[in-house]
Amino acid sequence: MAVITMNKLRLKFLCGLHVLTLCTLVMGEPFYQFRDHRDQLKYMRKTDKKNVVKSQDDAEVVLEKYGYLRCSVLRRKRESGSHGRSFSFSDLFNMKTQNMFKEGGFVGVCNEHEIKQALQEYQRTYNLPATGELDEKTKQLMSSSRCGNKDNEAEVVNPKAVVEVVDGTKKQPGEDSGHQSKRDLLQESNKSNIPPTQRLSKRSAPSNTMLNVLVGKPPSSSLVRRKRYIQEYIERLGVSDPSKLFQPVTEEERKQKSVIVKRNVHEEPGRHGQMPEDGEEHLPLWQGRDENGEMFTKDVIKWRLLRSGYSTKIPVEDQRATLDLAFRMWSEVIPPRFVEDTDGDIRDIDIEIAFGKGAHQNCQQDFDGNGGEIAHSWHAGNMHFDDDENFKSIRSDNQDGLYLLRVAVHEIGHVLGLAHKSRSYSIMYAYYHGLEMSHHDEIELGWEDRKAIQNIYGVCKGVFSTVFDWVRKRPDNSFIYNTYFFRGNHYWMYENHANRTRYGDPLYIAREWENVPDSVDGYLHMFYFTGTAMVDDAFFFKDDNVYKYDSINDRVVDGYPQKIAVKYRPKSGQNESIPDSIDSVFFDMRDKNIYFFKNEYVYVYDPKEPEDTRGCCVRKRLVTEEYPALEGETPLPANLDAVYYSYKDKAMFFIKGEEYWINSLYHPKQKVIQNAIEYKGKWYEKWFDICDVTKMK
Structure with missing residues (x-):
């Protein structure tokens, strides 16, 4: 009996050992095969x-x-x-x-x-x-902290993108078309010893920031202008939507799931099969690019920061303002415009944005906690930010943390179709390098970033109200200039040395040019010596009015506007004055006469004549007679948009629509006036990044 009992116990022990062994084989094998344990x-x-x-x-x-x-x-x-x-x-x-x-x-x-x-x-x-x-x-x-997207992602290429051409020759963007003498009287105001990406918040006048730079005072960076944009956005948000949260949401307030958006393809069949029964295609958005490879083919792209995806680290208004600014920075260099949509149909939103921790927003790619991966995004898809990171607004004085703006601009680049760049100065560099940014104190798109995105979406085009070089005197009696492009109610300052517009432009005319009307017809700057006196007068023209502008105090002179027909009245015995609603106006430094352009005619007016004999006109001729085209060249059209002299190029330009010409024989010191018109091409092949960022009302 004892032997039987011992045998039973031995059998139970062996069976138990066998079961344990089987369990080990079944449950333990994966652990031992995984080298990560x-x-x-x-x-x-x-x-x-x-x-x-x-x-x-x-x-x-x-x-x-x-x-x-x-x-x-x-x-x-x-x-x-x-x-x-x-x-x-x-x-x-x-x-x-x-x-x-x-x-x-x-x-x-x-x-x-x-x-x-x-x-x-x-x-x-x-x-x-x-x-x-x-x-x-x-x-x-x-x-180091970095973007979660792979480094080997393919970048979208649009074979129909505009090739950069300057004076008929392919050039590196930003490369000068000529040389500027060190002894030139005029200097471009932003060409100084400060870093080329540190720019100014206001236009130049003796009392403002730009002149402080010129006379050696500490410069303001583009970050100042970006901060102002953030602040103004928040102020508008407070007026238009005061019910929005103005404090970070808590973990308890944050919902854990987002709406999964399906791309509506209306009645077209899916790319990889038949139309689903629900009429919507369950495919990644980036598979919907057009034949040119563009990620988005619409003029206006809608984005939304999901309510279920607010960050817990910074106020909601700062999150929205920062994202709005990040989108604007891309729209400053490409045609599409980005609009925040907070209450429309979720199916109409092109880009959903959310913050999350670990497993988030039904995303297949979890976040890894603080450090490491800080955000990820998809071509023509959504953007997610790791809320375990210490994100901060550019308004923050805190030295620690990651600028949300820099990360957002990077991720938007991916959404638009860009891949990672290996150069650390690119906004598309995968790693967040906060130390470098704290030294330069700014976040901007570099040359490669701008050209890469334009290779996908092309460059901005359009028609201008007027174009001119604005010249004014410094306290040391030297002169400085900037080039300005006016369109409707807004304008751009062009940084010729960098071959692009100033960061943060366009701006409203009414805000920066006191009492100057919108949609001006032309700008005139008379700049010459008469005896020992110097004439330095600037005027804007709009409809039947002329506005004299005080470049020192940055405002329209008291007593203006005046009527064009009165100020530029007919000569004694004549009955024709300078017409209203001119197309453009130009001061010719060769004969020191004013040339008013209207339809197919040019009216030549001599401002040097005595007051009692002064009037319209020295002559009136067809534009094509006053400015004949070189043999075989396209002649000037009627109704020109702008005529101006560029101190950068030392050339007289004519602009109509999207095309431009030069007066190839023009020289300001020419004794015998000679004109010969040469067609050059599209203006956007010479001047870059002149983009409407939104509908400016």
């Missing part, structure tokens, strides 16, 4: 520095995540959003098998040679010594 994740997550690359395993995870490895690394993974979570056996099995499948099919496990090659490629991308070894500089960069 995910069963230990809960112990490995105790450190706050979970996104710091310390080992080869960590580095391989980064290389795989950001597209440098097409094979699979089965090491310890810093799975996004996994901290503090437990994993079931099925979770772990799925994580393992998903790692073995990538775009294009099944892939094998990485070998050491593939990993070394990937590390070298990463190092070359970020201008590190391509040793293939995990050195300290590589670890440091890999541990």
Whole structure:
């Protein structure tokens, strides 16, 4: 009996051991095959520095995540959003098998040679010594905060994008078409010793910021103008929508899910099959680009910060204002305009934006906590920001944290179709380099960023009310100038040395040019010496009025406007004055006469004559007779939009619609007047980034 009992006990023990062994084989095998030992994740997550690359395993995870490895690394993974979570056996099995499948099919496990090659490629991308070894500089960069998009994403290219041409020759954007003498009397006001991207918040006058720069006082940066935009947006929001939250939302207030938006394709069948029964195509938005490769084919792109996706770190109005500014910065260089839509149909929203932590907004890509991945986005899709990051507004004086504006501008670049750039000065550089920005104190699109996005969407076009170089005197009696483009109720200042408009433009005319009307017909600057006296008078023309402008005090002179027909009355015995509603006006430094353009005629007026004999006109001729075209060239049209002399190019320009001409024989010191017109092409092939950012009412 005792023997039988012992045998039963031995049998139970062996059965139990066998069951335990089977359990071990079934439950334990995945853990032992996974080189990352995910069963230990809960112990490995105790450190706050979970996104710091310390080992080869960590580095391989980064290389795989950001597209440098097409094979699979089965090491310890810093799975996004996994901290503090437990994993079931099925979770772990799925994580393992998903790692073995990538775009294009099944892939094998990485070998050491593939990993070394990937590390070298990463190092070359970020201008590190391509040793293939995990050195300290590589670890440091890999541990830095960055965008969650892969580095090997393809950038959209539009084959029909405008090629930059200057004077018939392909040139690098921003390259000068000529040289400026050091002894020139006139200097472009923004060409100084300050960094080229630090620009001014106001136009130039002796009492304002620009002149402070010129005489050596500390410059204002473009960030000042951007802060002003943020503040004004918030003030408008407070007036138009005072019920909105003006404090960060709490975790309890934030909803956990977003509406999943489907792209409405109306009655067209899907690209990969038949029309779904619900009439909507369940495809990523970026598959809807047109034949030119553009991500969006509409003039106005709508965006929304989801109520379920407010950040808990900064006030809601700062979030909305920052995003609005980030979109504006892109619309300053490309034709599409971006509009915030807070209450329309969610299906009409082109870009949804949300903040979240870990698993968020039904997104397939979880965030990884503080550090590491700080945001991600999709071509022609949505943008998500990791709310575990310490985001801040550019209005903040806090030295710590990440500028939300910089990250948002970067992510919008992805949404519009741009990929990562390897140059650290590009806004599309994957890593957030806050130290550099704190030194330069600004966030702006660089030359490569602007040209890359224009390769997709083309350049801005349009018609101008007038164009002119504004010249004024400095306290040291030298003169400075800037080029201005007026359109309707707004204007741009053009930075000729940088070959682009000033950051933050356009601005409203009424706000910056006191009492100057909108939609002016022309600008006149008389600038000459008569005996020992100097005439330095500026005028704007609109309809039947002329406005004399005080460039020193930055306002229209008292006693103006006056009637054109009175100020430029007929000569004695004549009955024709300078007509109202002129097309353009030009002061010719060669004969010191004023040339008024109206329809197909030009009226020549001599302002130097004595008051009692002065009047219209020295002569009236057809424009094509006064300014004949060179043989074989396209002649000047009637109804010109602008005629002006460029101190930068030392040339007389004529602009009509989107085309421009030059007077190839013009020289301001010419004794015998000679004119010969040469057609040059489209104005937007010479002057860049003159874009309407929104409907300016």
